[in-house]
Amino acid sequence: MNQSPVSSPLLKIMLADRGTQIFLVLLAVLTIAVPLLHTLPESSALGVSGYTMTLIGKYLTYALLAIAVDLVWGYCGILSLGHAAFFALGGYAMGMYLMRQIGTRGVYGDPILPDFMVFLNWKELPWFWSGFDMFWFAALMVIVVPGLLALIFGWLAFRSRVTGVYLSIITQALTYALMLAFFRNDMGFGGNNGLTDFKDILGVSINAPGTRVTLFIASCLALALGYLACRYITVSRAGRVVQAIRDAEMRTRFLGYRVETYKLWIFAFSAVLAGIAGALYVPQVGIINPSEFQPINSIEVVIWVAVGGRGTLYGAVAGALLVNYAKSYFTAALPEFWLYALGALFITVTLFLPRGVTGVGAKSASKAAPAKAVTA
DSSP states (O other), X not given: OOOOGGGSHHHHHHHHOHHHHHHHHHHHHXXXXXXXXXXXXXXXXXXXXXXXXXXXHHHHHHXXXXXXXXXXXXXXXXXOSOHHHHHHHHHHHHHHHHHHTTGGGSSSOOSSSOHHXXXXXXXXXXXXXXXXXXXXXXXXXXXXXXXXXXXXXXXXXXXXXXXXXXXXXXHHHHHHHHHHHHHOGGGSSOTTTOEEOOOEETTEETTSHHHXXXXXXXXXXXXXXXXXXXXXXXXXXXXXHHHHHHHOHHHHHXXXXXXXXXXXXXXXXXXXXXXXXXXXXXXXXXEEOGGGGOHHHHHHHHHHHHHHOTTSSHHHXXXXXXXXXXXXXXXXXXXXXXXXXXXXXXXXXXXXXTTHHHHHHHHHHHHHHHHHHHHO
């Protein structure tokens, strides 16, 4: 007997979990509503300015990064404090493509070398910049570079059975080392200033309204697909093994499962998602520099996930949007108090909301359900 369409794995995932349904509906509304409202005059009460749309698009890339961290932390128990490195590497891969599109329109007018290389008296384009004049190659590197680094790092760490706080410290050391390396001018990535002054993407102006709308929609689609991919993994057989590793790693190993293999592929997939998020982030904000590698950025991502509710995926999205909106407000209104507010928020959630803000709603719903059944 043929299976009905409803029995397909993807539809089962979407229909079985109410949080997933609500998330996808809200994201679909956002994907349609924001570009439509952007067409209205900015003087209109409902009009969405280009700045606001770009800001929301940036938040959506952060949400994808938060999902990547939630996948390894909330479901596999790997507290990574270095995912900003994968995010930044994906951003640099896209930034290198955008720099190659400037051509003779740069300050120095060199058709091959970016401005910072001309300024530093570089004579020829480094070998690792080859191919980045092609979008498909840059898109491939967005996936390959973070994924390959995660595979190498994960293979060394998990094979040595490094776990817990020691693994967290090593991941933080990784992103710090990369930050120091990218700050060097002789690395060929723009040093302290990074990559900026982008002109075109795929032959169209990166600042054109249509391009901004396209980038926003691409961010929405990437977030939806990334969420569904992670959701599919978590409800699959492999996902159940990953969660068993989180809850009882030694027992899972004694049952015959190759714990290191499961950790390695989930860590690498998470790094790829972070790289894609970084690649969508760069053309919207217009710059990428070594500050994206800062360890504090990785710590902030962990706070987003904790605030939203780890182990839920949609909670990670909620946390990323909530914390970054608060950051935008506080850094404009009370910039000197932002870090204190962030620390207070993390402590409050840890002490009083261990399941995050989405856990409060889930708990209220679970309490209301039996009462409704009795009255019926």
